[in-house]
Each structure stands twice: as C-alpha cells, then as structure tokens.
Amino acid sequence: MQADERPLRADARRNRERILEVARQAFATEGLAVPLDEIARRAGVGPGTLYRHFPTKEALFKAVVHERVRLLVEHARAARRSPDAAQALYSVLDAVVTDAEAKSELIDVLVGAGIEVQTEVAAAAADLRHEMAQLLSEAQKSGTVRDDVAAPELMALLGGILLALRHPNGPRLNPQRALAILRDGLRPTEAH
Numbered sequence: 001m002q003a004d005e006r007p008l009r010a011d012a013r014r015n016r017e018r019i020l021e022v023a024r025q026a027f028a029t030e031g032l033a034v035p036l037d038e039i040a041r042r043a044g045v046g047p048g049t050l051y052r053h054f055p056t057k058e059a060l061f062k063a064v065v066h067e068r069v070r071l072l073v074e075h076a077r078a079a080r081r082s083p084d085a086a087q088a089l090y091s092v093l094d095a096v097v098t099d100a101e102a103k104s105e106l107i108d109v110l111v112g113a114g115i116e117v118q119t120e121v122a123a124a125a126a127d128l129r130h131e132m133a134q135l136l137s138e139a140q141k142s143g144t145v146r147d148d149v150a151a152p153e154l155m156a157l158l159g160g161i162l163l164a165l166r167h168p169n170g171p172r173l174n175p176q177r178a179l180a181i182l183r184d185g186l187r188p189t190e191a192h
Contacts, residue, residue, distance in 0.1 A: 016053045018043045024064045028102065036060065062121075068099055069124040076131035086144035089135040090183055093158060096128075097175045100162045129155060139186075146188045157182055 022043040026034040036057055040050040054060035075095050082088035133151035140147045161182065164173045 012053075015043070015045050015049055019045060019050055019053060019060070020064055020067050023060050024068070027061065027064060032057070032061070066121050066124060069121045069128060072096060072099060073124055073127045073131060076128060076135065080131065080134060080138065084144075085135070085139040085142040086186075089132070089139045089145065089186075090179075092132060092135055093182065094179060096158060097161060097165070097179055101165055101175055143188065145186045148189075149186060154186075157185075 019039065023039050026039055026042065036050055036054075037047050039060070040047045043050070050060075054063060072092075072095060076092045079088035079092050082091075129151070132154065136145065136149070136151055136154055139145035140149075161173070161175065161178045164178065165175060167173075
C-alpha cells in the first residue's frame with residue numbers, strides 16, 4: 001500500500017481478495033483470454049468494483065502473482081515458529097514447489113504475453129529467500145540439516161526443481177520425489 005492510500009474497508013478488502021482468487025483460478029485454467037468482466041461476474045462483483053481495484057488486466061495479473069508469493073512468505077514466517085526446524089524448512093520447500101506446480105502455467109502465460117512480473121514480486125521474493133535462509137540456519141543449528149549447505153545453494157537446488165517442473169518437452173517430473181531427494185541430500189552427512 002502506498003503512503004497516500006487509505007486502508008480498504010472490510011467489504012472492499014473482501015471484494016479484492018475474491019477477485020484475486022477468481023482471477024488466479026481463471027488465469028491458471030483458461031489463460032489470459034478470460035475477459036475482466038467475466039472475472040468480475042464470477043467473483044460476484046460489478047465491473048466497476050474490479051476496475052477500481054485493478055484498472056488493467058496487466059495490473060490484475062501482477063497482483064495475482066504478487067499475492068501468491070506473499071502467501072508463501074507468510075507460510076515461511078509461520079513455519080519459523082515450529083519447534084521442529086527441519087520440518088519447518090521442508091514444509092516451506094513443499095509449499096513453494098506445490099505453488100509453482102499450480103502457477104507455472106500462469107507464469108508461462110504472463111511471460112508469453114510480454115507482461116513483466118519479476119519487478120512486481122522482487123521484494124516479496126527477496127523476503128521469501130530471507131525467510132528460507134533463516135529456516136535453513138535454524139535447522140542447521142538444531143543438527144537436523146547438514147551444516148555445509150549455504151542458502152544460495154539451497155535456492156539453486158530448489159530453482160532446479162522449479163525449472164524442471166516448467167520444462168514442457170521433458171519427462172514429467174514427480175515433484176514429491178524430487179523434494180524427497182532434496183530432503184535426503186539435506187540430512188546431516190552421518191545420517192547417510
């Protein structure tokens with residue numbers, strides 16, 4: 001929210017959240033061709049309400065992607081309160097892969113349409129990387145994750161899984177198996 005913006009009333013906030021949820025589902029299943037008026041209809045709001053929150057389709061696309069990353073950050077922050085540091089880390093890795101599996105088509109559609117989403121989610125993505133680095137550090141301190149893995153290495157491994165999920169011409173990756181292999185690799189070396 002910008003400094004000159006007022007907080008949304010409860011009904012306006014609910015409308016915005018409903019529009020985002022409907023748009024996420026519509027873009028993931030139908031691509032970018034779904035008209036904004038149709039999204040408004042499915043969300044149970046008038047077109048004017050949708051356009052007040054999202055003046056363009058591009059603004060709505062960007063908000064959908066940003067919201068998904070923001071929810072992952074919230075999940076990571078909540079996971080940090082878990083008493084089992086390794087399980088907290090693994091739950092966030094699972095959530096990121098599950099979310100990417102669901103949204104890869106949306107990201108592909110957005111990138112294919114020439115809409116730049118990277119700058120829109122850069123701060124939230126940095127927050128997510130920070131939270132994951134904290135989770136990794138806590139798991140390492142507890143002795144449940146090997147201590148010779150740096151956060152950039154973890155992010156590179158996770159990125160490899162995410163890229164493999166998006167590869168259209170390769171064999172279908174089983175994301176749960178890939179995560180199991182990653183978890184096995186993160187166990188302390190004496191556990192191997």
